[in-house]
Amino acid sequence: MTDADLLEMYRTMVLSRTLDQRIWQMNRQGRAAIVASAQGHEAAQVGAIRALDPERDRFYIYYRELTTMLALGITPLELLLGFLAKDGEPLSGARQFPLHGAIDRSRRDIVSFSNVVATQLLQAVGVALADKMRGEKRVTVAYFGDGASSMGETHEAMNFASIHHLPVIFFCENNKYATSVPLSRQMNIESIAARADGYGMPGIEIDGFDPVAVYEAVGAAAIRALSGDGPTLVEAVVERFLPHTSDDDDTRYRPPEELEDIRKFDPIPAMEKLLRSSGALDDALDDEIKGSAQKIVNQATEDAENAPFPEPHDFYEQVYAPGSPGDQS
């Protein structure tokens, strides 16, 4: 990985954090209805995308993938339109929660239909099965949290993908909490990656604060997938810096020491330090990166706030295929 690569990752992480803070703030001001923050997950998300091909691969994300979206080229304005449920939102026409729906396939194959945890895993497996049947060489990445690992469907998805050697990467962002439920009440093991053995696939646990480690693990998994050898479970251990969502209050269930501890190490300043020490980053460049993130986010905020809410004129559209029985549009 070159300094240029590292710098680009850094730029995306800074942009993500800036945007994330803005959205959180807008929620607190009553301007955004609900927000799930990616703060603490940025390094893992940016490292994973770096190892993949945004044009070739398919991304079955979940709601905490703000950095992933930015790394895949979705703009802050588009994302903000989603958070404000405004017209022009690119995933669902503002029919859905922020980050839910799908990006036009001609642009990116990013899908996150639903809020229902873990449903995307079986769907991602079906997507990969279709690619395999057609002989298309693509990787499908199924993103999920530690909480999703408890769902029966997650078991079924891993099992099927491994039986059929499907080109899937199961990418787990383990932030040690499913809303308020800590790992110790979710499982009697230390590492989710340890489950991989039971499906006959490789599993690897990595430090999700280290984007290069994530890049390497996902890269290896992608090579395996593209070679037809089957799926891999990659577990990136991260921290959730903020409450589960803007509706949550994590002081109810996380001890004060823990809340203090998790903020002690932050992958973004860590990356800054690394880049500065290698000489790739100096004050001027860092100012440019942070300043431009701020500018982009400010402009996007203004534009998104000025956008109208969608009117219900197309309310009955896309229930069924146009002209098909049941179509009321």
Next chain:
Amino acid sequence: MTDADLLEMYRTMVLSRTLDQRIWQMNRQGRAAIVASAQGHEAAQVGAIRALDPERDRFYIYYRELTTMLALGITPLELLLGFLAKDGEPLSGARQFPLHGAIDRSRRDIVSFSNVVATQLLQAVGVALADKMRGEKRVTVAYFGDGASSMGETHEAMNFASIHHLPVIFFCENNKYATSVPLSRQMNIESIAARADGYGMPGIEIDGFDPVAVYEAVGAAAIRALSGDGPTLVEAVVERFLPHTSDDDDTRYRPPEELEDIRKFDPIPAMEKLLRSSGALDDALDDEIKGSAQKIVNQATEDAENAPFPEPHDFYEQVYAPGSPGDQS
């Protein structure tokens, strides 16, 4: 294990085989609607019960547990009434398939509500949770097949039981087929017991043709359960000697060589040989055991055939609690 123990196991196995053959034959004659045979599973089932306490423990069985039922003291007549859907059937009042329903709790805690594969596992976990909450020292055994291991609910059951150190034995009778689907299309691993690691519990694979090996494995699991240390996954590898059920035709999907191979070793003659070689069994005793099994089954057949079908007079009973809203009885 004493010779007397071994002899009693042998007696149950012989009775089970005799009854099983009778039921299969009655199905072929159009006298029993549907039959799932336990032939090939007898050693595993009898060995497991030997290690448990029929009065203390709870048995969440599935449809292939004919030997288990006999070993727990349910009579051939009672079972035949079930296979013929006759009045006096002790599990469901003949509302259900053979072997489905529940035995009066005052007699035995044997439950098999439903034909829906794997549903019993989560229920068994809930049962064990209740025992733990009340401080009752009992083992709950959840029986299932290799096919059931694919269901999401199986994953959830094992995970929860292990988190809460519940007194459950997950007893898998792996006969290498889910109806027609061989292991290789069910999983990309060799042994289901290997999954146990991923839940933080012990898993052991044993030869299900060896009742003593099964007895020992289940015995160790019971001690662990009763000590409050949590669940164990015991996988008994067996063979399904007959088609999946009487509605199935296994020659459609099992190669002729395989069908021949699986019958080469039969745990019942093997047990006979073992007992004879130790001197515990001679011709006279063997004749008595086989003859009495035949007599019991003949008498039960006659009695069951003479029994009437239940009339619909209580058709609306037990939909809701008597006198409760919705009760129509």
Next chain:
Amino acid sequence: MPEITVIEAVRAALREEMERDPTVFMLGEDIGKRGGVFLATDGLIEQFGEERVIDTPLAEASIGGIALGAAVNGMRPVAEIEFADFIWPAVNQIIGEAARVRYGTHGRRTAPLVLRVPYGGGVRGGLFHSQSIEVAFAHQPGLKVVAPATPYDAKGLLKSAIRDDDPVIFLEHKRTYRLVKGDVPDGEYTVPIGVAEVKRAGSDVTVVSYGLVLHYCLEAAATLAEEGIDVEVVDLRTLRPLDTDTVLASVRKTSKAMIVHEDTKAGGIGGEIAAVIAEYAFEDLDAPVMRVAGPEVPAMPFSPLLEAEFMPSPEKIAAAIRKLAAY
């Protein structure tokens, strides 16, 4: 009589029943220290400990199946599904199993469990935090389905549900949690399952409803009273078994019937009520049986104008009643 909210009524019922009966316990996601995402179980883990207030893994099939097993083994579990939208993984255990335990064992086992299910929209919940899921459950014999609209009914019916010897699906409309207030006596009382209530007496039109939109029907009735239309509003309260007697008595009096629910129309509960009226009150009817219900789209959208388009409102309901009254 203190005035409390629906969520307070639910919480009070849970606490009192746990105090009364040691076999009552709770399981669900985030119901422990978090107190439930709606704070229905706030304070319970502190009072009763984590043995009786169990935070489950994120796994709804587990919540259904483990509650069922514990119920069969002598306990009275009260399980929470975090949002109704997430109930589908549990239906195998609830519709498939719990509903049939008593019948399929000829009474040898029973399943006295309660599944508390926050449902419904108008809360900016979008496609997956707004669902009405009553139809699948209300259709299944063996289950009871309760859907209170007021704090009084919520508390009294939840107590009845916990004491009931059959599986009960207890539907709590999320929008009523903090919006709807009402008087609730301090002492012990229950409200019987299976009994509807006339929430407003009237002579011109019968409106049958439940849940959040019951309140919208009452609002509409108040508006129409000023116009000289006297509306009787029947609150079903229980969706299985249906109290058809109360519904039919009302229709026989007014001769005009309308059903209002938030759930989508085709195949909704309204169809069953209309069918009962069309069969058993046919001779009394002076007008078609009409329905006001959610539109035929897969779920409630997120953006505010879209959500408003979905929801029945007092105005939409009043307009429909006006038409029916004029028939």
Next chain:
Amino acid sequence: MPEITVIEAVRAALREEMERDPTVFMLGEDIGKRGGVFLATDGLIEQFGEERVIDTPLAEASIGGIALGAAVNGMRPVAEIEFADFIWPAVNQIIGEAARVRYGTHGRRTAPLVLRVPYGGGVRGGLFHSQSIEVAFAHQPGLKVVAPATPYDAKGLLKSAIRDDDPVIFLEHKRTYRLVKGDVPDGEYTVPIGVAEVKRAGSDVTVVSYGLVLHYCLEAAATLAEEGIDVEVVDLRTLRPLDTDTVLASVRKTSKAMIVHEDTKAGGIGGEIAAVIAEYAFEDLDAPVMRVAGPEVPAMPFSPLLEAEFMPSPEKIAAAIRKLAAY
């Protein structure tokens, strides 16, 4: 026109569609060498190979979810649920997800999948091999639900379902598989989704039905014809979207309506049909809208006399029609 059975019609449709369109493939339990437990897929793995006829693990959520993923990614999966009774683990993916894909992505993704579901009783299937499960699906906007009764309709509708761009639940009544025979042309044809058919014209009473009991209604109609009662029998064929025009036209002609289904009554499809009639044909009705349906027990029992007690029969239906005709 050769006479074939329903199962042969299903098999022919599957084979022809797989030959026609390489994106069509099959997945389910035991559908490979076993040919499906009802032999619906007999011979397909030999003709199309195990890449296009996939034996899944015993896991219905997988069948639903993987079919959905493949459909979203350009394929046309036809999934089999071995028995309707086992569909519940899949509803999270079908009702929760597949039904909402098009709406929730504003058309950016679609889910052209078919779920073939053998359902219904009268086959000594007991509590868990006899279920009618149409209600939960027919209530969900975004899904289409088809339930043919004859070989001709089964073949033509299955082809339409496979070519449809939305998720279709295709209900095959198990008892009709070998019992019901009928003429089916050799060549290519389809039957449109969403269109009911008058299977017998008559002037005195309209009977609306579908599936196995549609045939019982026709038997009852034949009996009653000899008694001078002229029954019109409407076969719904599609349960969502409902063809209310055909139903209403018939009721406007006969002025008397009855709905017959095997599924239990309260909250069944019959409620919706009755409601539509009570709203839109009110002025034309000369009698209450009546329903004949399964009893309010959790499921169909196994023992023969008990099963018979559950099932609607030509005699029970004829008796009910006689009453309605005499009203």
